[in-house]
Amino acid sequence: MDASAQSHVSPNHIDALLPPQMAARAEQIGVAKAKIGLVKLFTLAVLAGSFIGLGAAFSTTATTGLGGAPWGLVRLLAGGTFCLGLILVVVAGAELFTGNNLIVMAWAGGKVSFRAVLRNWVVVYLGNLAGSLATAGLVFYSGQYFFGDRAVGINALNIANAKCAIEFFPGLALGVLCNALVCLAVWLCYSARSVVDKIAAVVFPITAFVAAGFEHSVANMYFIPLGLFIKLGAPAGFWAGLAQTPADWPHLTWQGFWLGNLLPVTIGNIIGGSLMVGLVYWFVYLRGANRS
Numbered sequence: 487m488d489a490s491a492q493s494h495v496s497p498n499h500i501d502a503l504l505p506p507q508m509a510a511r512a513e514q515i516g517v518a519k520a521k522i523g524l525v526k527l528f529t530l531a532v533l534a535g536s537f538i539g540l541g542a543a544f545s546t547t548a549t550t551g552l553g554g555a556p557w558g559l560v561r562l563l564a565g566g567t568f569c570l571g572l573i574l575v576v577v578a579g580a581e582l583f584t585g586n587n588l589i590v591m592a593w594a595g596g597k598v599s600f601r602a603v604l605r606n607w608v609v610v611y612l613g614n615l616a617g618s619l620a621t622a623g624l625v626f627y628s629g630q631y632f633f634g635d636r637a638v639g640i641n642a643l644n645i646a647n648a649k650c651a652i653e654f655f656p657g658l659a660l661g662v663l664c665n666a667l668v669c670l671a672v673w674l675c676y677s678a679r680s681v682v683d684k685i686a687a688v689v690f691p692i693t694a695f696v697a698a699g700f701e702h703s704v705a706n707m708y709f710i711p712l713g714l715f716i717k718l719g720a721p722a723g724f725w726a727g728l729a730q731t732p733a734d735w736p737h738l739t740w741q742g743f744w745l746g747n748l749l750p751v752t753i754g755n756i757i758g759g760s761l762m763v764g765l766v767y768w769f770v771y772l773r774g775a776n777r778s
Contacts, residue, residue, distance in 0.1 A: 509771035516592030520602040531613020534580035539621030539708035541571025565696030587759030618707035626715040646713020647735040650742030661754020664700035669763035
């Protein structure tokens with residue numbers, strides 16, 4: 487079926503929405519997101535940061551103790567469990583910076599101003615950071631990193647240290663690839679007619695980005711601070727009897743978090759989500775469309 491035929495499908499059609507309808511829906515959602523009040527927007531962003539943190543905690547725990555398993559299978563498990571985060575965002579309702587990169591579709595069509603886009607991104611980014619840090623802090627103070635005879639904590643340290651060891655341009659590229667998949671997951675959700683549709687749309691793109699080792703800025707707002715909290719704040723009882731000391735994770739520093747990882751990954755996420763997905767689909771389905 488060509489694009490012109492697809493666009494005339496009845497809005498009451500029970501099947502999933504088709505790409506032209508998805509594009510129109512994405513634009514409408516972008517307009518609505520740009521108009522959300524500041525307090526509500528920030529609160530929903532905090533929730534999203536917490537949801538992504540919960541998915542990251544699930545992933546960290548599930549992959550603990552699998553040192554002898556094939557690397558690819560471990561990554562597949564990491565991705566399949568991390569999906570919890572975006573499922574909670576799209577089904578329960580929350581505002582996630584990486585997914586909100588698709589607001590550029592409304593901006594490109596002249597429906598919202600660039601200032602409104604930036605307002606949304608800045609507020610949501612800060613809210614995601616607050617939610618992710620709060621979740622990392624809560625997990626740390628719960629002592630969950632002691633579980634598995636401290637294996638969960640060691641796994642968290644290894645994950646965080648590896649992320650801080652990534653160089654700037656590889657980190658940027660990994661961020662591009664990651665958010666292309668995240669925004670494709672959100673894009674697929676725009677076709678959904680049910681909760682089950684949304685969950686099914688999320689699972690494969692999100693599993694793919696995690697399994698492939700791509701970098702997500704909001705997830706890293708949880709993964710790296712949790713590692714730092716353990717490295718800098720774990721009591722002596724955590725280190726007692728271990729062969730490792732905090733010095734064994736040299737890349738794991740606050741500077742490595744802010745400048746070494748979060749900066750390039752965030753830039754890459756914006757490129758991957760807004761340019762490679764949002765503007766491409768706007769160009770294909772909405773450019774020049776005569777819509778009231």
